[in-house]
Amino acid sequence: MRQLGYAHTAEEYCLGDYSIAAAVVDDAGVAINIAVAGPRWQAETDEKRFADLLVSTVASIAGQRMLGY
Numbered sequence: 001m002r003q004l005g006y007a008h009t010a011e012e013y014c015l016g017d018y019s020i021a022a023a024v025v026d027d028a029g030v031a032i033n034i035a036v037a038g039p040r041w042q043a044e045t046d047e048k049r050f051a052d053l054l055v056s057t058v059a060s061i062a063g064q065r066m067l068g069y
Contacts, residue, residue, distance in 0.1 A: 005055045008047055011038070020047065022054040026062050 006022040013019075016038035023031045034050050 004051070006051045008051070018046070020050045020054055022051070022058045024058045024061050032058055032061075 006020055009017075009019045011017060017035055018038060018041040019033055019035045021031050021033040023029075032054055034054060036046065036050075
């Protein structure tokens with residue numbers, strides 16, 4: 001997770017579930033997760049697409065929290 005900035009699982013917790021999560025790096029200790037049902041998961045594109053969205057979102061949240069929002 002540290003190298004990529006996110007974690008990805010494929011049917012690790014639930015059969016047919018694909019998930020990507022990223023941590024908000026601050027004192028709150030929270031993470032954001034996106035879960036997608038297997039039939040909707042497009043292996044060629046979805047990991048990168050969702051990871052990019054998550055990493056930018058958690059960076060924005062962490063930045064806002066540092067500013068006091």
